[in-house]
Amino acid sequence: MGELGAFLKIERHGVPYRDATERLTDYEEFLVDRPTAELAEQGARCMECGVPFCHNGCPLGNLIPDWNDLVYSGRFADAIKQLHATNNFPEFTGRLCPAPCEAACVLEIREGDAVTIKQIENSIINRAWDEGWVLPEPPQASALTGRTVAVVGAGPAGLAAAQQLRRAGHEVTLFERDEAAGGLLRFGVPDFKIDKHVVERRVQQLVAEGVELRCGVDVGVDVTAEELRDEFEAVVLATGSRVPRDLPVAGRELAGIHPAMEYLYVRNRAVAAAQAAGTDDVAAGAITAAGKHVVVIGGGDTGADCVGNSLREGAASVTQLELLPEPPRQRPDAKTPWPLWPQKFRLSYAQEEGRATHKADAAFSVVTTRFEGTADGGVRALVVADAESAPPFGPVVGSERELAADLVLLAMGFLHPEPELPDAIGLEKDPRGNVKAGAYATSVPGVFAAGDCRRGQSLIVWAINEGRAAARMADRHLHAIAHEEARELVMSGNVSPADEGPEGPPLHTSGGMPAGG
Numbered sequence: 001m002g003e004l005g006a007f008l009k010i011e012r013h014g015v016p017y018r019d020a021t022e023r024l025t026d027y028e029e030f031l032v033d034r035p036t037a038e039l040a041e042q043g044a045r046c047m048e049c050g051v052p053f054c055h056n057g058c059p060l061g062n063l064i065p066d067w068n069d070l071v072y073s074g075r076f077a078d079a080i081k082q083l084h085a086t087n088n089f090p091e092f093t094g095r096l097c098p099a100p101c102e103a104a105c106v107l108e109i110r111e112g113d114a115v116t117i118k119q120i121e122n123s124i125i126n127r128a129w130d131e132g133w134v135l136p137e138p139p140q141a142s143a144l145t146g147r148t149v150a151v152v153g154a155g156p157a158g159l160a161a162a163q164q165l166r167r168a169g170h171e172v173t174l175f176e177r178d179e180a181a182g183g184l185l186r187f188g189v190p191d192f193k194i195d196k197h198v199v200e201r202r203v204q205q206l207v208a209e210g211v212e213l214r215c216g217v218d219v220g221v222d223v224t225a226e227e228l229r230d231e232f233e234a235v236v237l238a239t240g241s242r243v244p245r246d247l248p249v250a251g252r253e254l255a256g257i258h259p260a261m262e263y264l265y266v267r268n269r270a271v272a273a274a275q276a277a278g279t280d281d282v283a284a285g286a287i288t289a290a291g292k293h294v295v296v297i298g299g300g301d302t303g304a305d306c307v308g309n310s311l312r313e314g315a316a317s318v319t320q321l322e323l324l325p326e327p328p329r330q331r332p333d334a335k336t337p338w339p340l341w342p343q344k345f346r347l348s349y350a351q352e353e354g355r356a357t358h359k360a361d362a363a364f365s366v367v368t369t370r371f372e373g374t375a376d377g378g379v380r381a382l383v384v385a386d387a388e389s390a391p392p393f394g395p396v397v398g399s400e401r402e403l404a405a406d407l408v409l410l411a412m413g414f415l416h417p418e419p420e421l422p423d424a425i426g427l428e429k430d431p432r433g434n435v436k437a438g439a440y441a442t443s444v445p446g447v448f449a450a451g452d453c454r455r456g457q458s459l460i461v462w463a464i465n466e467g468r469a470a471a472r473m474a475d476r477h478l479h480a481i482a483h484e485e486a487r488e489l490v491m492s493g494n495v496s497p498a499d500e501g502p503e504g505p506p507l508h509t510s511g512g513m514p515a516g517g
């Protein structure tokens, strides 16, 4: 374990960010690494509890006390082995996870005192990449099965599934509709939260391990569902949950009102194009916030990323609206006691930037009742009202007012996966429209589902977990096929009329093949 009693004398040092006004001038990551000595101190605070609640808090079951201790002792090379044992992509979660593990840390019983688990995780993997310890791990020739599996969707769930299946020895083809792999990590989450080279080097690791990556292929259109089923012995669907929740009020059809992902795709592509051209000048793109009064409807991660991008583009003002009431500042023990994830107020990085520049603000308990337009069909304003405090959060009579806006971004979450491909394969869905796959196996044998398309819009850590779990189930299925085939070969050898012929048993029943595989 770390240092005995260290948590009593060493204070928690939270994750440091670059200065809020300075970081708005570029698209570079705002997370700052801590020096190794400070990290060792933070690792020393871990008490290695007899029952480490953080294990349960982490959806991946990361072995947190083990690597805290290894970082405390400066054994980073061992720490990354522990970390990779449960997490394919710790640099994704180390940068982007909300860290439910920290909410479940025993030190967090004293609120705000948890071990800085996420920061330590990120530093271990950053160090591992810097040292050249992260290498492709292709399967040994003796482990190759020759079994074919398609993974559809190269977000974190699909990437994790593809890596696990390849390392298990199968022939893996990873289909991706976009021009590059990464899913929401590539085209939703902005560069200042995760630089895209961090995503790309993992994609290249998969390719070097032998995963065949086919980008720009819309499965269901470019490859039909039948072709997919014919060509592959197993399929893992990891297509995300991409149907956005809409706001069907009067004026919704006005120009300048967009689902958040339309804007975020444009921004991420613009940053990628600038990087490719070697310039810091990021072009505006088809949807731009530059010089505009922007209203973002929705108070979650997606909304925050719209605010952060709008500020970097030079919006005149940005207002983020949330329908629900403002949560309490402290953990509400009656509702979400330790070790549960506390439903409390957290200042987003984007609102921190907004406050620093006086350019952005947020308001809770606000409902939009209609949009007002200009003569040429563009949005001019929202009509909003105070929202009642209980569902369905209707407008409080007499509280209506106008809010000027010439760009409105709808970031109210996602309903379910796009239905076309699941329907074409004939998959059952759950009542929310997600692919029904209780233990990752869908209603169609040989087809599995993982990530947001199975559980609804969620978190990266869950996507990785689900990709790993679905890969395990697909692997079992592929081994079952092999087993069945081997059994049939032996059986047919025993009963086939060819056995009776002068030429002896058929060649395909080799003497060394055990019955049942």
Ligand SMILES: Cc1cc2nc3c(=O)[nH]c(=O)nc-3n(C[C@H](O)[C@H](O)[C@H](O)COP(=O)(O)OP(=O)(O)OC[C@H]3O[C@@H](n4cnc5c(N)ncnc54)[C@H](O)[C@@H]3O)c2cc1C
Residues within 6 Å of the ligand: 096, 097, 098, 152, 153, 154, 155, 156, 157, 158, 175, 176, 177, 178, 182, 183, 184, 185, 188, 189, 217, 218, 219, 220, 238, 239, 240, 241, 264, 301, 302, 303, 305, 421, 450, 451, 452, 453, 457, 458, 459, 460, 461, 463
């Ligand atoms: C803007 C935004 C910010 C977020 N920020 C965070 C954060 O900070 N931390 C966090 O933990 N979570 C965050 N999330 C949530 C997180 O990104 C998702 O939960 C996670 O990416 C889900 O992974 P996935 O692999 O299931 O799906 P996705 O990442 O959505 O990937 C699905 C992939 O499937 C592809 N695809 C879909 N249909 C087809 C088809 N027919 N053929 C081929 N390819 C197809 C898509 O193009 C996509 O690449 C954020 C979400 C959004 C929208």
Ligand code: SF4
Residues within 6 Å of the ligand: 057, 058, 059, 060, 061, 062, 064, 093, 094, 097, 098, 099, 100, 101, 102, 117, 118, 121, 461
């Ligand atoms: S993946 Fe998330 S929950 Fe798990 S240890 Fe890392 S930060 Fe914590």
